[in-house]
Amino acid sequence: MAPSRPQFRTYLDYNATAPLRPEAREAALSAMSTTGNPSSIHAEGRLARRIVEDARADVARLGGVASRCVTFVSGGAEAANSGLNPHFGVGMGGRPLERLVVSGGEHLSVLSGHRFPASGVEIAPLSADGRIDLDWLDAAVRKPGRVLLALQAANNETGVIQPIAQASALVHAAAGFVFCDAVQLAGRADCTIDTLGPDALALSAHKMGGPKGAGAIVAARPGFSLGEPLIRGGGQERGARAGTENVTAIAGFGAAARACLTEWSVEAERLLTLRERLARVVRDVSPDAVIFGEAAPRLPNTLCFAVPGVEAATLMIALDLAGVAVSSGSACSSGKVAPSHVLAAMGAAPELARGAIRLSVGWASEEDDVRRFAAAFAASIGRMAAGRESFAL
Numbered sequence: 001m002a003p004s005r006p007q008f009r010t011y012l013d014y015n016a017t018a019p020l021r022p023e024a025r026e027a028a029l030s031a032m033s034t035t036g037n038p039s040s041i042h043a044e045g046r047l048a049r050r051i052v053e054d055a056r057a058d059v060a061r062l063g064g065v066a067s068r069c070v071t072f073v074s075g076g077a078e079a080a081n082s083g084l085n086p087h088f089g090v091g092m093g094g095r096p097l098e099r100l101v102v103s104g105g106e107h108l109s110v111l112s113g114h115r116f117p118a119s120g121v122e123i124a125p126l127s128a129d130g131r132i133d134l135d136w137l138d139a140a141v142r143k144p145g146r147v148l149l150a151l152q153a154a155n156n157e158t159g160v161i162q163p164i165a166q167a168s169a170l171v172h173a174a175a176g177f178v179f180c181d182a183v184q185l186a187g188r189a190d191c192t193i194d195t196l197g198p199d200a201l202a203l204s205a206h207k208m209g210g211p212k213g214a215g216a217i218v219a220a221r222p223g224f225s226l227g228e229p230l231i232r233g234g235g236q237e238r239g240a241r242a243g244t245e246n247v248t249a250i251a252g253f254g255a256a257a258r259a260c261l262t263e264w265s266v267e268a269e270r271l272l273t274l275r276e277r278l279a280r281v282v283r284d285v286s287p288d289a290v291i292f293g294e295a296a297p298r299l300p301n302t303l304c305f306a307v308p309g310v311e312a313a314t315l316m317i318a319l320d321l322a323g324v325a326v327s328s329g330s331a332c333s334s335g336k337v338a339p340s341h342v343l344a345a346m347g348a349a350p351e352l353a354r355g356a357i358r359l360s361v362g363w364a365s366e367e368d369d370v371r372r373f374a375a376a377f378a379a380s381i382g383r384m385a386a387g388r389e390s391f392a393l
Contacts, residue, residue, distance in 0.1 A: 018207060024256040031051050032248045071217045072214065079202035079217045097177070100116040101124055148176060156183070159303070164180055180200070289305050308352060315384075
């Protein structure tokens with residue numbers, strides 16, 4: 001007889017994608033009925049253009065910049081692939097940047113999506129708490145060759161917040177540029193460029209409750225060159241990114257950005273309360289659990305932990321069967337689970353990293369989610385402990 005399905009599902013994987021906000025759904029559905037191409041000059045085209053430009057203004061306010069500083073793309077991965085090129089900041093007529101420095105914990109779209117030769121890339125080490133080594137960075141930017149630094153605002157696996165402002169000051173003092181992946185920060189902390197300090201940052205709609213398929217590169221100032229376009233064609237987005245704009249997704253993106261801008265400070269406190277209650281549950285059930293990045297500033301919504309002796313895949317499946325959706329700190333390659341490159345960069349022991357579980361909450365999370373996780377986690381760990389004891393006997 002097949003096991004019964006849980007009546008409720010508890011979603012604790014907001015760092016992978018957030019549920020669509022009602023206001024984003026409404027905006028996207030309204031835009032979906034718009035016929036025109038935003039590049040057309042007739043009335044239908046002008047209406048589509050107005051939707052895009054209204055959303056651009058909303059995203060710009062979230063980043064604290066003028067509307068013309070925002071370039072729409074398909075998401076965070078395209079933003080990284082687009083921005084991380086040797087002409088970033090200098091334009092096609094200037095002398096290309098010679099070196100790219102990336103932290104060891106960057107998203108894979110940064111580590112593998114850039115357009116620098118391998119010989120020009122350096123990996124900045126992380127401390128045990130997951131933060132970039134600023135002393136190492138200071139020495140690195142003093143070497144010959146102008147630098148582009150790619151540094152996350154906050155890590156998607158551990159939630160650790162990087163010292164972006166300090167790192168940006170070091171790079172700028174050496175006449176370099178900074179590209180910041182702020183995908184996980186939006187809606188959970190201040191993501192204005194003046195606060196963070198980079199030359200450009202990347203945002204993704206679906207991480208903040210907007211639709212999948214829309215993102216943005218937000219430049220610090222008008223006229224800042226993003227360098228060589230990744231996608232060429234009809235010259236849309238002021239020549240920075242060709243292709244007809246995804247009006248539907250962009251409309252939802254703007255609505256999500258507007259919601260995040262008005263509520264993030266209050267929301268951050270609420271999410272932190274939920275995260276700390278989840279942490280207490282983990283520690284109550286498994287006192288020997290390790291919380292990664294615990295000593296560092298972290299996103300208020302993210303908890304990454306491991307229970308010694310428990311494999312992440314086994315625990316994820318058990319929680320999923322109990323109606324709780326979580327993520328692993330491991331990456332799957334060719335059907336094999338390998339330790340997370342983020343945790344490896346932090347020096348975590350491979351056997352512990354293989355057990356990493358990430359919990360992430362968001363705009364629709366409630367106290368009931370914590371309670372349901374607590375019950376499912378305690379039952380899952382209890383069954384695993386009982387199974388180990390039986391095997392030992």
